[in-house]
Amino acid sequence: MSAPPSLRSRAGVRSLPPTAPSVSARSLRRRKTAARVLTPAVLAVVALYFLFPLYWLLIASTKDTGDLFGSSGLLLQNPQLLENLGRVLARDDGIYLCWALNSLLYSGLGALGATLTAIAAGYCLAKFPFRGRETVFNIVLAGVMIPGTALALPLFLFMSQLGLVNTLWSVLLPSLVSPFGVYLGRIYATAAVPDTLLEAARLDGAGEIRIFTGLVLRLMMPAAVTVFLFQFVGIWNNFFLPLVMLSDQNLYPITLGLVSWxxxxxxxxxLYQLTVGGSLLSVVPIMIAIISLQRFWRAGLTEGSVKG
Structure with missing residues (x-):
């Protein structure tokens, strides 16, 4: 007679020692430890890489013209930051302040208008079915891939026919279009605006304009802030479009004004030193905008990936 299975397992079959699981557990712990060490190190290197030009700009702004070319670009040499910035603001009867106001006007109004139109277009493409909707959306996506420099000459000819060349409108009107904003608006509206909520608002008697202004804009605020930041930074740093459109120095933005210096x-x-000091001042508004709105920026960039 053969022994019962329980006796055979006790007598002849021994369980393997738990070496393999312990080895894999130790390996997993080592990988997690390495990831915790390497990730901050890599991020620190990347941060230093991106902050290095700002550090050089700050150091260079403290020097006079002789020290700017005759000393190390990484070390302080007779710092006089406030004096240099004062010369920037006083040059040519304060023309730099005029350029700064122009940049704020172009960037602020352009970003605000582009945000409203992009969010409205994205909401319509996401929530209103109509014939050719996907075709329209694909055309918008194609606009994302077209560089602004390729559109500068057609825009100049168009503005010339309208008589708007060398005016504020020649820079402001093209800034009201944001294909990327429309794309982000549609993705976000699909994820964050429930159809049931829209139907409930319509049953309560709310019109489409009231629904959009009172309900949809609030739900899509993270996406709106994201579009606003991207458009604001893009318009602020834009150089080629003002170069093509403007010839009056009083209408220049900061980018074009510094190049003229x-x-x-x-x-x-x-003017070498004034250009460096003006470049440092031009970074400040962008830093303020990004730091003050970065929490909305992060939410807007990740919302579409976690909802659906």
Whole structure:
């Protein structure tokens, strides 16, 4: 007679020692430890890489023209930051302040208008079915891939026919279009605006405009802030479009104004330092906007990936 299975397992079959699970557990712990160490190290290196130009700009803004070219770009040398910034603001009867106001006007109004139109278009493409909706959306996506420099000449010819060249409108009107904003608005509206909520608002007698202004805009605020930031930074840093459209120095944004200083710096060497100081001042509004709105920016970028 053969022994019962329980006796055979006790007598002859021994269970393997738990070496494999312990080895894999130790390996997993080592990987997690390495990830906890390497991830902050890599992020620190990336942060230093992106902050290094700002550090150089800050150090260079403290020097006079002689020290700017005759000393190390990474070390302080007779710092005089406030004096240099004062010269920037006082040059040509305060023309830099005029450029700064122009940049704020172009960027603020352009970003606000582009945000409203992009959010409205994205909401319509997401929640209103109509014939050719996907075709329209694909055309918008194609607009994302077209560089702004390729559109500069057609825009100049179009604005010239309208008589708007060398006016504020020649820079402001093209800034009201944001294909990426429409794309983000549609993705976010699909995820964050429930159809049941819209139907309930319609049953209560609310019109479409009231639904959009009172309900949809609040639900899509993270996406709206994200579009606003992208558009604001893009318009603020835009150089080629104002270069094509504007010839009046009083209408220049900061980017074009600083280039006009740098272009004649060979004849007026002090303009090298003024250009550096003006570049430092031009970074401040962007830093304020990003730091104050970054929590909405993060929410807007990740909302579509966690809802659906």
């Amino acid at each position: 740098q272009s004649v710096a060979d004849r007026h060497p002090e």
